[in-house]
Amino acid sequence: MIGLFWNLLLAIAWVVLSGSVTAMNLLAGFCFGYIALMVLQNQVPALKGYSRRIPRLIAFLAFFLKELVKSNLRVAYDVATPVWHMKPGVIAFPLQARTDMEIMFVSSVISLTPGTLSLDVSDDRRVLFIHAMFLQDEEQLRNDLRELEHRILKVMR
Amino acid sequence: MKTNTLILHTAALAIMPLQLMFSVFLLLRGHDEPGGGFIGGLVAASAFVLYAFAFGAESTRKLLRVSPRDILAAGLLFGLASTIPAFWTGQAMLTALWWEVPLPGEGYLKLSTVLIFDIGVYLAVLGTLMTFVISLMESDE
Amino acid sequence: MNPELVLPILIPLTAGALSLAFWRSITLQRVLAVVATGLLLAAGIWLMSSTIEQGFLVVEMGSWPAPFSIVLVSDVLGAIMIVLTGIIGLAIAIYSLASTPKGHEKFGYYPLMHLLLAGVAGAFLTGDIFNLFVWFEVMLLASFALLTLGGERAQMEGAIKYVTLNLFSSAIFLSAVGLLYGMVGTLNMADIAQKLNSVEDPGMVTVVSLMFMVSFGIKAAAFPLFFWLPASYHTPQVAVSALFAGLLTKVGVYALYRVFTLIFTQDVAYTHTILLWAAALTMLTGVLGAAAQFEFRRILSFHIVSQIGYMLLGLALFTPLALIGGVFYIMHHIIVKTNLFLVSGITYRLLGSYELKNLGGVYRQRPYLALLFLIPALSLAGIPPLSGFFAKFIVVKASLEASEYVISAIALLVGLLTLYSMIKIWAEVFWKKVPDHVTDVGRLNGEIKNTHNWAYYVPVVGLAACTLIIGLYGQPIYVLAETAADQLMNPQLYIEAVLGGTPK
Amino acid sequence: MSEIFVSILLLAGASFMVLAAIGIVRLPDLPTRMHASTKAGAMGAILTMAGVALHFSDSAVAARAIAFIVFILLTAPIAAHVIGRAGYFTGISLWSGTTKDELRERYDPDTHKLYSGLETKTDRAVPDNNKDGSG
Amino acid sequence: MMLLAVLSGFLLAVAVPALYRVAGKHIGWVLALLPALLTAYFVSLIPAVSGGETLLIRNQWMPGLGVSLDFMVDGLALVFALLISGIGTFILIYAGSYLQGHKDLGRFYVIMMSFMASMLGLVLSDNLITFFVFWELTSITSYMLIGFNHEDAEARKCALQGLFVTAGGGLVLMAGLILLIFITGSYSFSEILASDLAIHDHGYYTAAAVCILIGAFTKSAQVPFHFWLPNAMAAPTPVSAYLHSATMVKAGVYLLARLNSSMDGDALWSNSLMFFGAATMLTGAYLAFSSTGIKKVLAYSTVMALGTLTMLIGIGTEKAIIAFVCVLVAHSLYKGALFMLAGALDHETGAKDITKMGGLWRSMPRTAVITGLAALSLAGLPPLFGFVAKELMFESVINSPVWPWGLLTAAVASSILVVAVAGLVFLKPFFGPVRTTPKQPHDAPVAMLIGPAVLTLLALIFGVVPFVPAIFVLDATVSSVYGTGVTTALALWHGVNVPLMLSGASLLAGSLLFITWQRLHPTLYAVNTAASRFGPEAGYFRFMLGITQVASWQTRVLQNGVLGIYLLILVLVTFGLTGYTLFTRHGFQLDFDFSNGYFYEFGIALLIVAATVFASVTRSRLGSVASVGVLGFGVALIFIHFSAPDLGITQLLVETLTVILLVLVLFKLPPFVNLSSPWERYRDLSVAIFAGATMTLLMLAVLDIQYFDSISSYYIENSYGLAFGKNIVNVILVDFRQLDTLGEIFVLGLAAMGVYSMVKLRAEDQHKP
Amino acid sequence: MLGIAINIVYLMLSLALLFAFIRLTRGPSLADRVVALELIASVVVGYVGVHAIDTGVSSFLDVAIVISLTAFLAAIGFARFLERGGVKDE
Amino acid sequence: METLMAYVVGLLFTASIYMMLRRSIVKLVIGLIILSNAANLLIFVVAGLTRGAPPLIPEGASEVVGAVADPLPQALILTAIVIAFSVLAFAVVLIRRAYEVVGTDDLDKMKDTDT
Ligand code: NA
Numbered sequence A: 001m002i003g004l005f006w007n008l009l010l011a012i013a014w015v016v017l018s019g020s021v022t023a024m025n026l027l028a029g030f031c032f033g034y035i036a037l038m039v040l041q042n043q044v045p046a047l048k049g050y051s052r053r054i055p056r057l058i059a060f061l062a063f064f065l066k067e068l069v070k071s072n073l074r075v076a077y078d079v080a081t082p083v084w085h086m087k088p089g090v091i092a093f094p095l096q097a098r099t100d101m102e103i104m105f106v107s108s109v110i111s112l113t114p115g116t117l118s119l120d121v122s123d124d125r126r127v128l129f130i131h132a133m134f135l136q137d138e139e140q141l142r143n144d145l146r147e148l149e150h151r152i153l154k155v156m157r
Numbered sequence B: 001m002k003t004n005t006l007i008l009h010t011a012a013l014a015i016m017p018l019q020l021m022f023s024v025f026l027l028l029r030g031h032d033e034p035g036g037g038f039i040g041g042l043v044a045a046s047a048f049v050l051y052a053f054a055f056g057a058e059s060t061r062k063l064l065r066v067s068p069r070d071i072l073a074a075g076l077l078f079g080l081a082s083t084i085p086a087f088w089t090g091q092a093m094l095t096a097l098w099w100e101v102p103l104p105g106e107g108y109l110k111l112s113t114v115l116i117f118d119i120g121v122y123l124a125v126l127g128t129l130m131t132f133v134i135s136l137m138e139s140d141e
Numbered sequence C: 001m002n003p004e005l006v007l008p009i010l011i012p013l014t015a016g017a018l019s020l021a022f023w024r025s026i027t028l029q030r031v032l033a034v035v036a037t038g039l040l041l042a043a044g045i046w047l048m049s050s051t052i053e054q055g056f057l058v059v060e061m062g063s064w065p066a067p068f069s070i071v072l073v074s075d076v077l078g079a080i081m082i083v084l085t086g087i088i089g090l091a092i093a094i095y096s097l098a099s100t101p102k103g104h105e106k107f108g109y110y111p112l113m114h115l116l117l118a119g120v121a122g123a124f125l126t127g128d129i130f131n132l133f134v135w136f137e138v139m140l141l142a143s144f145a146l147l148t149l150g151g152e153r154a155q156m157e158g159a160i161k162y163v164t165l166n167l168f169s170s171a172i173f174l175s176a177v178g179l180l181y182g183m184v185g186t187l188n189m190a191d192i193a194q195k196l197n198s199v200e201d202p203g204m205v206t207v208v209s210l211m212f213m214v215s216f217g218i219k220a221a222a223f224p225l226f227f228w229l230p231a232s233y234h235t236p237q238v239a240v241s242a243l244f245a246g247l248l249t250k251v252g253v254y255a256l257y258r259v260f261t262l263i264f265t266q267d268v269a270y271t272h273t274i275l276l277w278a279a280a281l282t283m284l285t286g287v288l289g290a291a292a293q294f295e296f297r298r299i300l301s302f303h304i305v306s307q308i309g310y311m312l313l314g315l316a317l318f319t320p321l322a323l324i325g326g327v328f329y330i331m332h333h334i335i336v337k338t339n340l341f342l343v344s345g346i347t348y349r350l351l352g353s354y355e356l357k358n359l360g361g362v363y364r365q366r367p368y369l370a371l372l373f374l375i376p377a378l379s380l381a382g383i384p385p386l387s388g389f390f391a392k393f394i395v396v397k398a399s400l401e402a403s404e405y406v407i408s409a410i411a412l413l414v415g416l417l418t419l420y421s422m423i424k425i426w427a428e429v430f431w432k433k434v435p436d437h438v439t440d441v442g443r444l445n446g447e448i449k450n451t452h453n454w455a456y457y458v459p460v461v462g463l464a465a466c467t468l469i470i471g472l473y474g475q476p477i478y479v480l481a482e483t484a485a486d487q488l489m490n491p492q493l494y495i496e497a498v499l500g501g502t503p504k
Numbered sequence D: 001m002s003e004i005f006v007s008i009l010l011l012a013g014a015s016f017m018v019l020a021a022i023g024i025v026r027l028p029d030l031p032t033r034m035h036a037s038t039k040a041g042a043m044g045a046i047l048t049m050a051g052v053a054l055h056f057s058d059s060a061v062a063a064r065a066i067a068f069i070v071f072i073l074l075t076a077p078i079a080a081h082v083i084g085r086a087g088y089f090t091g092i093s094l095w096s097g098t099t100k101d102e103l104r105e106r107y108d109p110d111t112h113k114l115y116s117g118l119e120t121k122t123d124r125a126v127p128d129n130n131k132d133g134s135g
Numbered sequence E: 001m002m003l004l005a006v007l008s009g010f011l012l013a014v015a016v017p018a019l020y021r022v023a024g025k026h027i028g029w030v031l032a033l034l035p036a037l038l039t040a041y042f043v044s045l046i047p048a049v050s051g052g053e054t055l056l057i058r059n060q061w062m063p064g065l066g067v068s069l070d071f072m073v074d075g076l077a078l079v080f081a082l083l084i085s086g087i088g089t090f091i092l093i094y095a096g097s098y099l100q101g102h103k104d105l106g107r108f109y110v111i112m113m114s115f116m117a118s119m120l121g122l123v124l125s126d127n128l129i130t131f132f133v134f135w136e137l138t139s140i141t142s143y144m145l146i147g148f149n150h151e152d153a154e155a156r157k158c159a160l161q162g163l164f165v166t167a168g169g170g171l172v173l174m175a176g177l178i179l180l181i182f183i184t185g186s187y188s189f190s191e192i193l194a195s196d197l198a199i200h201d202h203g204y205y206t207a208a209a210v211c212i213l214i215g216a217f218t219k220s221a222q223v224p225f226h227f228w229l230p231n232a233m234a235a236p237t238p239v240s241a242y243l244h245s246a247t248m249v250k251a252g253v254y255l256l257a258r259l260n261s262s263m264d265g266d267a268l269w270s271n272s273l274m275f276f277g278a279a280t281m282l283t284g285a286y287l288a289f290s291s292t293g294i295k296k297v298l299a300y301s302t303v304m305a306l307g308t309l310t311m312l313i314g315i316g317t318e319k320a321i322i323a324f325v326c327v328l329v330a331h332s333l334y335k336g337a338l339f340m341l342a343g344a345l346d347h348e349t350g351a352k353d354i355t356k357m358g359g360l361w362r363s364m365p366r367t368a369v370i371t372g373l374a375a376l377s378l379a380g381l382p383p384l385f386g387f388v389a390k391e392l393m394f395e396s397v398i399n400s401p402v403w404p405w406g407l408l409t410a411a412v413a414s415s416i417l418v419v420a421v422a423g424l425v426f427l428k429p430f431f432g433p434v435r436t437t438p439k440q441p442h443d444a445p446v447a448m449l450i451g452p453a454v455l456t457l458l459a460l461i462f463g464v465v466p467f468v469p470a471i472f473v474l475d476a477t478v479s480s481v482y483g484t485g486v487t488t489a490l491a492l493w494h495g496v497n498v499p500l501m502l503s504g505a506s507l508l509a510g511s512l513l514f515i516t517w518q519r520l521h522p523t524l525y526a527v528n529t530a531a532s533r534f535g536p537e538a539g540y541f542r543f544m545l546g547i548t549q550v551a552s553w554q555t556r557v558l559q560n561g562v563l564g565i566y567l568l569i570l571v572l573v574t575f576g577l578t579g580y581t582l583f584t585r586h587g588f589q590l591d592f593d594f595s596n597g598y599f600y601e602f603g604i605a606l607l608i609v610a611a612t613v614f615a616s617v618t619r620s621r622l623g624s625v626a627s628v629g630v631l632g633f634g635v636a637l638i639f640i641h642f643s644a645p646d647l648g649i650t651q652l653l654v655e656t657l658t659v660i661l662l663v664l665v666l667f668k669l670p671p672f673v674n675l676s677s678p679w680e681r682y683r684d685l686s687v688a689i690f691a692g693a694t695m696t697l698l699m700l701a702v703l704d705i706q707y708f709d710s711i712s713s714y715y716i717e718n719s720y721g722l723a724f725g726k727n728i729v730n731v732i733l734v735d736f737r738q739l740d741t742l743g744e745i746f747v748l749g750l751a752a753m754g755v756y757s758m759v760k761l762r763a764e765d766q767h768k769p
Numbered sequence F: 001m002l003g004i005a006i007n008i009v010y011l012m013l014s015l016a017l018l019f020a021f022i023r024l025t026r027g028p029s030l031a032d033r034v035v036a037l038e039l040i041a042s043v044v045v046g047y048v049g050v051h052a053i054d055t056g057v058s059s060f061l062d063v064a065i066v067i068s069l070t071a072f073l074a075a076i077g078f079a080r081f082l083e084r085g086g087v088k089d090e
Numbered sequence G: 001m002e003t004l005m006a007y008v009v010g011l012l013f014t015a016s017i018y019m020m021l022r023r024s025i026v027k028l029v030i031g032l033i034i035l036s037n038a039a040n041l042l043i044f045v046v047a048g049l050t051r052g053a054p055p056l057i058p059e060g061a062s063e064v065v066g067a068v069a070d071p072l073p074q075a076l077i078l079t080a081i082v083i084a085f086s087v088l089a090f091a092v093v094l095i096r097r098a099y100e101v102v103g104t105d106d107l108d109k110m111k112d113t114d115t
C-alpha cells in the first residue's frame, strides 16, 4: 500500500519531469520508481492514508507561504536596519510528531521558515531544539510553531 | 561529537529516490537534452553519497547489494558490449545501431547501441564514485 | 573494416573489464592475463602483416567519415609498436604469475595491467590528437594505480612526484590541443597536417608545437623533464617497473615521432634543433645519473632516460637514416630494458635486495641467469652483434652523416658509460662474492624451490631470444624500420590514407 | 502582462538573494546568518523558478520548475539543519545577545546523549546542568 | 666453409658445458681438435694465397645496413688466422692442464672458444662492420677472461680497465670506420684496398684517420693506452699467453696493417705510427726491464713488440713491412711460449716473482731448455727467428725515410733493454742460488710443455731456414700490407753489416744492464712509483673518479628529490620555450579590449579571480577547499553563460563531489603551515606569474588566428539526421567520438581501482606475518 | 521591461555573489564558510533561471535542478567533517 | 569577452602553479584542481565564446535554429573534466596515504626515493 503510494508518486513525478504525458511514459516512470523503491524497500517506514491529504496539503501550503513571507520580511527588516532587533536563543520545543517522517517534515518546515532553525531532536524524539531569531515573545513563537506542526501532521496523518 | 541524526536519516530516505529517479531521467533523455550517462551517473552517485553520509558505508554497501566494483565492471562491460554489434554487421567498431521496437499503441521504443553505451557510462560513473566514497569512508570508520 | 586494427585496443580493454568483473577469482585473472596478452600479441602480428601488405590501415570509428570521426590508423611504426606491446605484455603477464605478491593480485594487479596495455595500444593506433590525450590518460591512471599498488612508503613518495609531473604534462598537452583546435578547428591528425601545409605564416603553430614537445618530452622523460622517472620507477614491484620501463616512456617518444613528422614540420630547423640538444643532454644526464647509482633498478631507470636520448636523436636529425635508427632503437630498447628489469627481479628474489652492496655471487651459482643478464645488458651497452649495437650504429652513422660531430661524440661517450654501468652491475651482482653480511643466501644456492620458477625464466629467455634475433637476424627488422622511416618521411602518404579514401 | 509578473518574480527572487547575502555578511553569528541565508536563498531561487515557469508558459518547463521547487524545499532545510547542528555542537561562539540555550543544558558531551527534559527521573542517570558553560 | 670456420668456435662454445660433462679433465685436448682442424684448413689455403690470390667469401647478413658476413683471405689475414688457430690449439691443451680441477674450467672454455672465434672473425672479415663486431666481441670476451678470477676484486678492476680502454677505443674506431665508409662509399676492406681512391684528400680523412688510430692504439696498448695490458695479467696464464701472442693486442696492429696500403702516403698516418710506435717500444722495453713479476715483465715486453710493429708499419717501406711480418710471427711464437712457460713456473713452484725464484734448472730441466730458446728469440739472438726479425727491423729503421736517427736510437735502446729482459726471464729463475718456492718444483706435465716446445721449435726452424715461411706466406702477407706484389728473400746470415753490429752492441750493453739489474732495481722502482702518479694510468683513474664525481654531483643537483624544484624546472622549460618561441616567431601583443563583455560577465570573472586568489592565499585548508568550490561554480557559470549547459551541469556535479572527496580525505591531514621561506615564495610566485602571463599571451595570439573553420558544422548538421540525437554535445560524446568516452570511463574505472587498492591494501598489512 | 529587470537581477545577483564570497573568505568558522557556499549555490540557481529567460533556452533549467538535488551534499560533507572531529576554525 | 577570459585563465595558471610549488601536499592538490580548471577554460575560451545558443536542437525541430556554440570543444572539455576528476580523486587519496605512510605533509621531506 505504502509502496504503491510512493511508486505512483514517483511515476507521476516522472511524467511531470519528462513533460510528455503518455501511457508509455507513465509506465516507464512506474518501472523506474519501482526500481528506485526496490533499492530502498527495507528502509522506508510505513505511510498510509495518503488520499485524504491533498486538500489539507493545499491549505497547509497557503499557510506556510504566508508564514514564509511574513518571517522573511521580519528577518529582512532586521538585516537591513543598522540596529539589531533580534533576540536569538535556543528553545526546546516538545513535539507532537511521532514517526520519523513526521518529525523530519516538521523540522524541515521549521527550518525553512526564516527566524527558526531546527538544530536537533532529543534522543527520545520528544523534543525539537530550535534556534530562534526573535525570542521577544517566546509564547507567541511556540504557539506559531505548534500551529505549524499541527497543520503538517494533519496533512501527513 | 554527536553524530547521526534522525532528521538526516529520514530526509535521506525521502530525497534519495528522487535523485535516483532523476538520474535515470537524465540518462535516458541525454541524447536530446542536457544530461546523459555521465551526468546521470553522477546524480545517482550523489544519491548514494547522501545515503552513505546518513547511514554509513556499511549500510550503503548493503543497500547496493553488489559491490561498487561490480557496478563499475558492469558499466565497463556494457560500454564494450555496445561496440560488438557493429562487428556482426561488418561495420567499424563503435558504429551505432538503432532498433525501433514497436510498442502496443502508438510509437516506437528506440533502442540503440548508443543507449547501451550510455547505460555503461552511467554504471561506470556510479560504480567509480561509490568505490571512492565507500572505501574512503570505511577507512575512516 | 579491419578488425586487426581494433583488436589491439579491444582485447586488453575487454580483458581488463573481465578481470575486474572476476575480481575474486585470482586463478581466472591469471589465466586471462596470459591468454589476453597472447591474443594481443597475435593481433599485433596480424596487424603487422596487414600493414606491411597494405601500407596503411585506417578504420573510422563509428563509420563516420574521417576528419569527423576518430580514426585508428596503423602505419608500420604503429604496427611495430603494437607488436612490441604484445611481446612485453605477454612477457610481463607470464612473469607476473610468479613475481606478483598475493596482495597485489587481490587488489587489481591484472586489470590494471590490461588497461595499461590498452592505453598504450590506443596511443599507438589513434589518429586523433584528442583521442591520444584520452589514451595517455588511460595509460597514466593505470600506471598511477600500479605504481602505488602495495602502499610502501617509497611508492607513495615516488608516486607523488610521478603523478604531479605527469599531470602537469597532461595539462600542457590538453592546453596545446585546445590552442591547436582554436587555430585549425580539427582534431584528426592527418587533417591537421593537411591543413597546416597550406598555412602561410605558421609562427603560432611552431609555438604550439613546442607545447606538444614539452608535454611529450615529459612523458618520454627527456632532459630536463625526466625527474619523475628516476624518482619512481624503482619503487613498485618489479614486474610493474619492467612494464613501465619497456612501454611508458616509449609512448612519449612515439608521440613525438608522430607529431613531429606528420604535423609539425613547418620549422624543422628550429624545432628539431631543440630536440637535438634535448636528445644529447638526455643521453648524457641519464647516463651520468646511472653512474652515480648503486641500486640495480635505479641504474636501469637512469638508463631509460639515457636511451631515450638516442631515440630522440633519431627524430631530431630528421633524416631517413636517422629515423631508421630511431625506430630500430625503440624496438631494441623496449625489449632489452624490460628484460633487464625482469632479471633484476630474479636476483632480487634470490638475494632479497636491489642494492649492489647486498648482492653478489650470482654468476657462481646461477651461470645461466648471468648469461641471461649479459645478453640484454651488453645489448643495451651496444656491444655487437646484439640488437643495441646496430641501433647505436645506425644512429651514430646518421648523426655523422648529418655532420653533427659533437652529438656523435656524445652518443659514443654515452655508449661507453652505459657499458660502464652494465659492467658495474655485472661485477657487483654477478662476479663479486656474496657479501659477508648477507646471510640469507639459501635461495641463491637453490635451496628454495618455487613452483612458478619457470614463469620467471620463460619471459627472460624469450626476450633475450628477441634481442639475439634482432641482432643476428636483423635484416627483416631493419627493413621494417626502413619502411617505417620511409612512411614517416612522407607524411603525405599518411594523410592520403586517412583522408583520401584508400581501399579499406 | 506576464512580462511584468515575470519581472516582479525575478526581482523579488533576486531581492531575497541580496537579502540573504547582506544578512550573511552582517549578522553576528552562525545561526543568525543561517536564518538569513539558507531560507532567503532558497526563497529567492524558488521565486526565480516561478518566474521561469511563468515566462515559458510551457507545461514541460513548468513541470521542471515545480520539480525544482520541490527539490529545494526538501534539500535546503536539511542542509541548514545539518550545518547548523554541526556548527552548534562543535561549539562555535554564539552572539553575545543570545538570550537562552535550552539545548546545552540537556546535552551530555561525554555520553553524547541529548535529553528531552521530559524523561521520568529514572531515565536520566546523571544531571549535567553543571557541565554547561555560560550559555 | 669459411663461415663455418669462423662460427664453429661459437658453436663449440655453446656445446662446451655438455662436452665438459663427457670429456672431463681431457676437455682441453678434445677442444683443441677444433683449432687444430682450423689450422689444417688454413694451411690448405696457403697455396692459393701464396699464389697471389685473395679469397673472398660472401654471406648475407643485414644488406640494408651494408653489413655482410663477407670474408677475405689474403696473406695478412691468413698469417693471423694461422697464428690464432695454431697457437690456440696449444693454448687450449695447455689450459686444460694449467686449470685442471678448477671449478670454472667449463666456463673458461666457453669464453675461450668464443674469444678465439671472435679473433678469427676479426682477421678474416672483409666487411668493416662485421670486422667491428668481432673487434668488440674480442673486447668483451677478453674482459670475461681477464676477470676470470672474478671473486678477486683486483681482477675485476683490471678487467674493467682493459674493457674500458679497449671498448672506449672501439667506439672511437666505430666513428672512424663510419667516416671511412663515407669516404670510400664501401663497406668492404677488399673494395677499399682495391680502389685507387685518394682517401687522404677527402674532408673526412683526418677525422677518420685519428679515430682509427685511437681505436687501434687502445687495442694494441700503444702509449699512452699501454697501461691496461700489464694489468690484464690478472687473467689466468693461458689467457695471457694467447692474448699477447696471437690475439687481442694484435688486433690493433692487424687493423693498422690492413688499412696501411690505403691510408699510407699521408704524413699524419705514418708519422703517428712511427712516433707512437717508437715511444711504445721504448716505454715497453724500459718498463719490462724495471718490473719483477715474471708475467709483468713479459707483458711489458709485449708492449715493446707492439710498439715495434706499429713503428714498422709507420715506416712503411718494403723492408719495413717485411720486418713487420717477421717481428709479428717471431713475437707470437716466443711470447706464446714464454707465457706458457711462465705459467708452468708459477703452476709448479707457486711463485710469480723472478726475485723469488732461482736455480730451478735442476728440478725443471725441460722447462729450462725451452725457456732458454724462447728467451734467445726474445733477445733477438741467432739462430732463432727473433734474430732474423730484429735484423730486419734495424735495417728498415736505418733506411727509414723519416727520423731515421731518432727511430734508431729508440730501437737500439729497446734492443739493449730487451736483452737484459731476456736475461731476467731466463737466467734469474733457472740459475743462480736455489730459492725455496711455495711448492716443491718439478717439471711441468706434457700438456703444458707441448705448446712452448712446438712454438720454440718453429721459431728455431724459421730462424735456421727462414726461406720456409718466406716461400709459403711471407710474400703474400707483405704484399697485402704493402699494397703491391713483393718478393722477399730471408736469410739468417747476411754477413757483417750495420744491423749485425748493432745487435752485437745491444747484446753487450744488455748483458751489462742485466748484471747491474740487482743494483739498479731499487732506483727504478722508486722512479716508476713516482712517475706512476702522473702517468696515463693515473689519468685513467682520475678520469674514472671524475666520471663518478661529476655523475654524483649532477645527480645531486638535478635529481635532488625536491618536487618543487622539479616542477619549477618543468614550468620554466615549458613556458621559457613557448614564450621565447612566441616572441621570436609571432610576437607579443597585449589586448585590453573588453568592450564586448557584459557587466555580469565581469562579475563572474571577478568571482573566479577572487576565489582563485583566496584559495591560494588563505591559511585555512577548508577555506581553500570551499573557495575552490566557488571557483568551480564560477567556471560552471562561464560554461552556462556561454552556451554549454552540459558542461555547466557536469562542472557543478564534479565540483560538489570534489569538495566531498577533499573533505573526506582532508581531516586526516594537518593544517596549513607556511613551510617555505619568503625568498622561495617570491621565486615561485614570479615563476608562476611568468607561466600565467605566457599562457595569456598564447591565448591572445591564438584568439586572433583562425586558419580554418571548425569541423563542428558536420556534427551540427548531422546530429539529428544521422545520429538521431538533439543534444549535439551528447551525440558527439556517445556516437561521433564514442571512443573518447569509452576511454574516459576506463579512466574512471582505473581511478576507482587505484583508490580502492590504495585505501584497502596497505603496506603495513602486508608485512604482518 | 523584462530586459531591464533581467539586467537589474543580474546586478543584484552579482552583488549577492560578492557578499557571499566575502563571508566565505572571512569565516570565521568552517560552518560559516559552508553557509556561504550554499548561498552561492542558490545564487547560481537564480542566475541560471534568469539566464534561461534571458536566452529563451529552457534547457538551462536542468542545471538548476541538478544543483537543487546535489549541491547540499557538500554541506553535509562539511558537516560530517566537523562531526568527525575536524578542525572547526578553518 | 575572450580577451578578458584569457587574462583570467592566465591567473588560474599562475595560481595553480604557485600552489603546486608549495611544500604542503594539500596545497599541491588544490593547485591540481585549479590547473585542470585552467586547462578546461582555456579550451573553452580559445574555441570561441557564444552567448545563449547551446548546441541543442529544439523540441520538435530537426535542426538547430541559427548559429549555435561549437559543440566539439564542449565534448572535449566534458571528457577532460571527467578525466581530471578521476585523476584528482586518485591524487587526493594518494596524498592522504602518503601523509599516513611518510608522516609529514612536507614535500621537501619526501625525497628519500630519489638518490
Ligand atoms: Na536590524
Ligand code: NA
Residues within 6 Å of the ligand: C182, C183, E702, E703, E704, E705, E706, G046
Ligand atoms: Na582562434
